[in-house]
Amino acid sequence: MSEPDQRLYFLLQRAAHRLRTTQDRRCLAAAGVTTAQLGALFAVKDQPSITQQELARTLGLRESAVTALVARLTAARLLTKEPHPLQHRAVVLELTDAGAEALRAAQPEIDRFNAELRALLGDEGFVRTAGALHRLAHWEA
Structure with a gap:
């Protein structure tokens, strides 16, 4: 039996793409928003009156990317500036009532997604993977 592929960066990119496209499709159907938009909405919910610069840091994105993201969310009346x-x-930035409703509408899909990953990885594997991904997300090489 051959060893599993150990090109970790490639595997992370491939897994992230597959997970994002699957969940984007589901969240768009359920709440009309993508996972990137949900990330921004959750960040604003968690930190009311957050600035765009702070949002960029929170999401790990460039300010130019956040400017475009915020423009789409304000045009959709999910955020106010x-x-x-x-x-x-x-x-x-502030969450609107419509933004809060989008978060509520997406929550069952988020829960379903996490349940599917728990089933795939097992409870211990899910917790260990979440911990490892958190460390990687905050790693400074």
């Missing part, structure tokens, strides 16, 4: 009270060039 208001001038920052102290920083004249900054804006603060």
Whole structure:
């Protein structure tokens, strides 16, 4: 029997793509938003009045990517942008009622996805994988 593929970066990229496209399709059907948009909505829910710069740091994205993401979310009326009270060039983001509803509508799909991964990996494997991915997401080489 041959050893499993150990090209970890390749495998992470391939797994991330497959998981993202599957969950994007499901979340779009359930709530009208992608997983990237859900990430932004959850971050704003968790940190009300977050700035776009802080959102970029939270999501691990460039500010230009977050600007486009926020533009789509505000156009869809899922977020609002208001001038920052102290920083004249900054804006603060707030979740709208429609944004909160999108999060509620997506939650069953998020739960289903996690249940499927738990079934695939087992409870211990799920927890270990989540821990390893958290460490990799915060790793500074």
